[in-house]
Amino acid sequence: MQSAAQLLNLRDNPVFHRFRRSQLRTRKAIFWYLATLIITTFVVSITYLSQTNFAQIPGEFAARTLWMPLLVIQGLIVLLKGTGRTASGLVQDKLDQTLDYQRLTPVTPLRNVVGYLFGLPILEYTMFALTLPHLAFVVVKGNIPLGTVFSVYLVFFVCAIFYHMTAVAVGMVMKRWIWGYLLSIFSVAFLNLILPTLASQLGLRFLQYLSIFPVIGQEVAPLMNMQQFVPPPPQTSATPFNENDMAFLSFGDPVPFFEWTLSPFWFTLLLQSALIVTLATMAVRRWQKETKHSLSKPYALGILGVFIVLATGNLWTVITRESLPFMLFGSRDIDQLSDVLAIGLPMVYTMAVWLLCLFLYANVVPTHHDYVRGVRRANKLDRAAARPWDDDSANLPFMMLFVAFALVGYFVLYGTMSDAGYMSFLEGTGFPQWRLPLVFGLVLVYSFMLLQVLQQRGTVLTVLLVWLLPILVAIVASAAIQDLTPLQTVIASLSPLATIVMSGMLPSGHVSPFNPGSEIAALRIGAWTGMVFLIAQTAFLWWRWRQLREKLH
Amino acid sequence: MEHAPALTIDNLRVDYGDFTAVEDLSLTLGPGEIFGLVGPNGAGKTSTIRVLANLLEPTYGEVRILGHDLFEEPEAALEKLGYMPDLAPVIPDLKVWEFLDLYAHSYGYHGSEKRDRVDWCLGRVKLADKRDVFGKALSRGMTQRVVLAKTLLHDPKLLLLDEPASGMDPIARRDMRLILQELAARGASIVVSSHILSELSDMCTSVGIMHNGKLLRSGSMASTLESIQAETAIIRIELIEAVESAQTRLESDDRIDEISVEGSRISFRFRGDKNDQSELLRVLVRENFRLVSFSIRESGIESVLMSLIESE
Numbered sequence: 060m061q062s063a064a065q066l067l068n069l070r071d072n073p074v075f076h077r078f079r080r081s082q083l084r085t086r087k088a089i090f091w092y093l094a095t096l097i098i099t100t101f102v103v104s105i106t107y108l109s110q111t112n113f114a115q116i117p118g119e120f121a122a123r124t125l126w127m128p129l130l131v132i133q134g135l136i137v138l139l140k141g142t143g144r145t146a147s148g149l150v151q152d153k154l155d156q157t158l159d160y161q162r163l164t165p166v167t168p169l170r171n172v173v174g175y176l177f178g179l180p181i182l183e184y185t186m187f188a189l190t191l192p193h194l195a196f197v198v199v200k201g202n203i204p205l206g207t208v209f210s211v212y213l214v215f216f217v218c219a220i221f222y223h224m225t226a227v228a229v230g231m232v233m234k235r236w237i238w239g240y241l242l243s244i245f246s247v248a249f250l251n252l253i254l255p256t257l258a259s260q261l262g263l264r265f266l267q268y269l270s271i272f273p274v275i276g277q278e279v280a281p282l283m284n285m286q287q288f289v290p291p292p293p294q295t296s297a298t299p300f301n302e303n304d305m306a307f308l309s310f311g312d313p314v315p316f317f318e319w320t321l322s323p324f325w326f327t328l329l330l331q332s333a334l335i336v337t338l339a340t341m342a343v344r345r346w347q348k349e350t351k352h353s354l355s356k357p358y359a360l361g362i363l364g365v366f367i368v369l370a371t372g373n374l375w376t377v378i379t380r381e382s383l384p385f386m387l388f389g390s391r392d393i394d395q396l397s398d399v400l401a402i403g404l405p406m407v408y409t410m411a412v413w414l415l416c417l418f419l420y421a422n423v424v425p426t427h428h429d430y431v432r433g434v435r436r437a438n439k440l441d442r443a444a445a446r447p448w449d450d451d452s453a454n455l456p457f458m459m460l461f462v463a464f465a466l467v468g469y470f471v472l473y474g475t476m477s478d479a480g481y482m483s484f485l486e487g488t489g490f491p492q493w494r495l496p497l498v499f500g501l502v503l504v505y506s507f508m509l510l511q512v513l514q515q516r517g518t519v520l521t522v523l524l525v526w527l528l529p530i531l532v533a534i535v536a537s538a539a540i541q542d543l544t545p546l547q548t549v550i551a552s553l554s555p556l557a558t559i560v561m562s563g564m565l566p567s568g569h570v571s572p573f574n575p576g577s578e579i580a581a582l583r584i585g586a587w588t589g590m591v592f593l594i595a596q597t598a599f600l601w602w603r604w605r606q607l608r609e610k611l612h
Numbered sequence: 613m614e615h616a617p618a619l620t621i622d623n624l625r626v627d628y629g630d631f632t633a634v635e636d637l638s639l640t641l642g643p644g645e646i647f648g649l650v651g652p653n654g655a656g657k658t659s660t661i662r663v664l665a666n667l668l669e670p671t672y673g674e675v676r677i678l679g680h681d682l683f684e685e686p687e688a689a690l691e692k693l694g695y696m697p698d699l700a701p702v703i704p705d706l707k708v709w710e711f712l713d714l715y716a717h718s719y720g721y722h723g724s725e726k727r728d729r730v731d732w733c734l735g736r737v738k739l740a741d742k743r744d745v746f747g748k749a750l751s752r753g754m755t756q757r758v759v760l761a762k763t764l765l766h767d768p769k770l771l772l773l774d775e776p777a778s779g780m781d782p783i784a785r786r787d788m789r790l791i792l793q794e795l796a797a798r799g800a801s802i803v804v805s806s807h808i809l810s811e812l813s814d815m816c817t818s819v820g821i822m823h824n825g826k827l828l829r830s831g832s833m834a835s836t837l838e839s840i841q842a843e844t845a846i847i848r849i850e851l852i853e854a855v856e857s858a859q860t861r862l863e864s865d866d867r868i869d870e871i872s873v874e875g876s877r878i879s880f881r882f883r884g885d886k887n888d889q890s891e892l893l894r895v896l897v898r899e900n901f902r903l904v905s906f907s908i909r910e911s912g913i914e915s916v917l918m919s920l921i922e923s924e
Contacts, residue, residue: 071716072716073714073717074714074718076713076714077706077710077714080701080710086703093841155701155703155704156697156700156701157702158695159665159667160715160762162666163665163666163690163693164718164719165687165690165691165719166718166722216877236812348666348669349821350669384703398903420627427629428627428629432627432669432671434674435671436671439623439671440671440672
């Protein structure tokens, strides 16, 4: 086993040296160096001078406000450009087959991955270094504590490594450099913008710590408080945003987790480090053998387990009324929202775990080619089938473990909500509380069977035609009829997505944003027909898989 | 492990879905042996070589390199393995010496030892004057030579060369042949694939002929060629009369094809060994065909290969 020091010793890493030579050739790098210097100097100068000369803002505060645009520039260079280059460079090496040369050398897979991880974006790191004089100006002139600077840039670089590692994992899988480039850029945007703003609003606040923003919120934002330098303006009666509104995106707040609150700094470091380890494991597996799955089945199961703990830990704080999601519905009073939460939290959990399971299934379900190879190999070794944890194994028992993990999390959450009294208003309504977990379990089995039988390409087509199209048709029909009737809900119920939503609806009497009273009957019919469709589809896929298996054997 | 064969393949099978690229291939290669793997495109040569380089997972089978199980202890097995792929690429934005330096470093050479090794290999493939040229500026043949230099860097004991001569000019091919023969003389074993048998015939000590994933024949170069040639020969007979009835008679024999008639002479391809040839002559004489001559012409290497593949 090599030590961490050996592993991270870039001076002795041949792959890193390769990129140091090729990426930093003066003729190639000079354009980027000049562009960085010119743009950064211009942004810093114009921002500082306009604030001090025109807005009469004190120099110390003006210097502090420069930090944010500087971070944006540094982020664009290292997080965005660096990530894109890492993914496209790796895909290119794979297509050129030069990756194969490197695979055959005695350099260990992890050292190779480290070489690519730090070598491919080396131009971006040197461009970042060119912004350091500007940062020094901000820190010195703005009188910013060095501890704060250290915290922010520690998370910045962990974030950079996380995104670049994502790019390495993407690059090991993609077959065209342009797709690797675009997908990795999209990942950065997704992890920085889409997840924090959407998922955290649904109670899954831990997902916002995949970006650098919470630490900026914790460390940088307080420095921008101008009240330290100038007296506050007189309070007006109708300000458009109050303090609560600012909490809509709660960057910088402590992280609620079960009974504890964690510092965003440490939570971000922990979460991103765990993901870096996961992505490195994925990359190393693909490095060892291109045909290997990115994740082994036990590792995928572990990821699901950790996700469920994190999701439950975050939703727990909503249940115990320590934090409040669903700002989108306007209410600020948690008691007014109790029925919305009673419906919404299990639904959020169900959808989030289902999406993750789909991703994990896509990683661990073998192709038919792999499955046949596993069977032939097993037969050669006098076994009936591949070992359960092998990549080539179809392994339905593993799928049942996924379902069991997901349902245990669901019932823990549901039980806690019941204990907290959220479900008391359901008493006497006849609402079948078992329906959503049943549909949830069925959807998980169905999704697995779908991937197993139709494989990834067929599943994508099914998502379009069976999951989305019925919902769109139902929406158009609703717009045409201007009412929600059983016709639309039955059409929509062909989609498991709609079936999950309709299964979590209340039966009667409860008018809520989820559940307008006039549409109760239609939704109930939709939920039941959806469940029947789901059972029928799952049974069909199961039968088809048995047929296929016999044919493949 | 010192006396272990350089390469042992046992029962190797490679599938791509329903298509079987390599079927139950078994082979043993001794030290100093140059083994030519020959067959038409799609025969399974590249799949075999990629499995031996641990770049492709077989359906099943065992591969031992210098006594080490390739799938159980890949690091030890690959340590002394050199691999040159078909249409071998170089890294376009590295200079030739930088490209070799990268792999010399990867194979554990440092400092002056690394520089010496790079220089030696460049000299060996006669590219010392191209050391500062970028990979993207090299011709196809030069690229092949640079990759060959890379393959020689760590003094491998087993070399896998997939169509190494493609793109090389005749002089470079001769140089490559000399290099490989010199390496073999020093104890290295070499597997070299090609779809052109004549390219291998003056270099290899043994040969295997692959078709549709199966190893049809293997053995020493001379004996394999001889046995195939003995089995597939072009026979020419000359008759005084009854040429047409002789042609009809020959057409009825399923060991004979490609019959051509020129005046009183008939040429045809005959599949069978010396005994069969003798028997054919006896039958023709017994059936009162008045023969003036019966001559056997040995087939060229490529036609031997073609006839063997077609007969399979």
